[in-house]
Amino acid sequence: DIQMTQSPSSLSASVGDRVTITCRASQGISNSLAWYQQKPGKAPKLLLYAASRLESGVPSRFSGSGSGTDYTLTISSLQPEDFATYYCQQYYSTPPTFGQGTKVEIK
């Protein structure tokens, strides 16, 4: 199985900050990576797929990049509604696997 490691596990940031979350795969996944946002008590919501493609309706302040084993999710200017937990997921091979999550908290 491909292991997905996110960093940091949590971070504190202020509204307007630029935030970057990293996801590292245990082997190359050829951009087969999705990012999800989850708020407490709610289901995950797709943000990006294919490492950098923004899902329809997702604000453009979210962006993704990377290649090979290393990928990043960037929020260019953190908004109050962005405080949540973020997960990466690889779909390069079965079983699909998730990172452990990054909780973005208010500073």
Next chain:
Amino acid sequence: QVQLVESGGGVVQPGRSLRLSCAASGFTFSSYGMHWVRQAPGKGLEWVAVIWYDGSNKYYADSVKGRFTISRDNSKNTLYLQMNSLRAEDTAVYYCARNSVEGAMVIGWFDPWGQGTLVTVSS
């Protein structure tokens, strides 16, 4: 709009069985693979199983293989998860989710997700 609604969760004793359902609407259910993903309390996401759009193939996480069975009824637009020999570590919110690509027999990203149903395994 596309909607997935899970049901069937509850409290069950270790070793017993439970069947979850996921009712789909707003899209051509028979054209999409479907997944179950779970989340233990306070923990991250764990993929459980997938079934292809036509039911021809199914894959499971090692943690549930031999105990859980995924199935679907395309005439009823419904996905199922039969859970047998339940253990305390199966306690989680169970989500159903649609596979990303219509008609594909490859696993992609998950979108959308249902609201989840809580399964608690406890004596």
